[in-house]
Amino acid sequence: MGRRSDAPRKGDLREQALLDAAEELLEHTSLENLTVEAIAQRAGISRGSLYFYFGNKHEVLAALVERTMRTIRAHADATARDESSSPLKAMERAVHATEQVWRAHSTVMRAAVDYSALHPVIGAAWSETVERFARTMTQVLRSAGIPEEDGPGGASALAYALCWMTERTFYRAACSGEGDLERASATIVEIWRRVMTG
Numbered sequence: 001m002g003r004r005s006d007a008p009r010k011g012d013l014r015e016q017a018l019l020d021a022a023e024e025l026l027e028h029t030s031l032e033n034l035t036v037e038a039i040a041q042r043a044g045i046s047r048g049s050l051y052f053y054f055g056n057k058h059e060v061l062a063a064l065v066e067r068t069m070r071t072i073r074a075h076a077d078a079t080a081r082d083e084s085s086s087p088l089k090a091m092e093r094a095v096h097a098t099e100q101v102w103r104a105h106s107t108v109m110r111a112a113v114d115y116s117a118l119h120p121v122i123g124a125a126w127s128e129t130v131e132r133f134a135r136t137m138t139q140v141l142r143s144a145g146i147p148e149e150d151g152p153g154g155a156s157a158l159a160y161a162l163c164w165m166t167e168r169t170f171y172r173a174a175c176s177g178e179g180d181l182e183r184a185s186a187t188i189v190e191i192w193r194r195v196m197t198g
Contacts (some may be wrong), residue, residue: 013120014043014045014049014053015053015063017043017044017078018039018040018043018045018047018050018053018054018060019060019063019064019067020043020062021040021042021043022034022039022042022061022064023064023105023107023108024042025038025039025042026107027107031058031061031102031111031114031115034057035057036050036051036056036057036060037056039060054188058115058119058121058122059121061076061111061115061119061122062119062122062125063110064108064111065108065122065125065126066125066141068101068105068108068109068112069125069126069128069129070131071101071105072097072098072101072133073129073132073133075094075097075098075101076094076132076133076135076136077136078097079093079094079097079136079137079140080136080139085195087110087141087143087144088144088193088195088196089191089198090131090140091115091137091140091192091193091196092142092187093188093193094136094137094140095166095185095188095189096131096171096185096189098133098166099170099181099182099184099185102170102173102174102181103181106174108153109170109171109174110171110174110175112125113171114127115154130163130164130167131160131163133163134156134159134163134164134173135159137159137162137163137195138155138156138159138160139157140159140196141155141159141195141196142155144196144197146158146195146196158195162191162192162195165188165191166188169184169187170184170185170188171181172184
């Protein structure tokens with residue numbers, strides 16, 4: 001039996017090229033004006049070849065959102081596994097990592113928020129990512145001494161509310177300009193800190 005190569009398959013490379021092309025085009029084109037032809041042309045393949053990978057531009061965006069969400073989920077998983085940091089340090093690292101994803105992929109992140117209510121696949125990927133992060137941050141809040149209880153002051157309720165607040169704050173900052181992301185991150189850290197330290 002031959003050795004299996006760890007090199008990416010040609011199809012995987014084409015799919016990644018399509019996603020990269022879509023992300024580049026979203027920098028200056030709205031989803032409504034984005035076309036399958038433009039994505040295929042930017043990726044250097046035919047329109048027919050694009051349909052081998054994606055049925056339409058919404059599927060391209062959903063896959064692009066999912067690829068970006070994997071980065072955020074990886075940060076959430078790293079935060080959950082790290083037992084060496086104080087809860088405050090873990091929170092700061094998580095917020096700053098999220099800021100970096102917003103900085104690097106703001107067009108995808110904004111599109112995910114903008115279209116999550118219109119396209120169920122995009123909405124599901126986005127909600128699952130925020131909720132996964134909230135589950136991780138629930139653990140961080142528990143480590144900071146916030147009890148898990150059913151009321152609005154419990155670790156889970158606070159983490160979910162704060163994670164959705166974080167999402168909306170970064171979204172508004174990304175719409176305003178790159179300098180606003182840093183300020184937004186500092187404000188988010190301060191709000192989390194006040195909740196954690198009472």
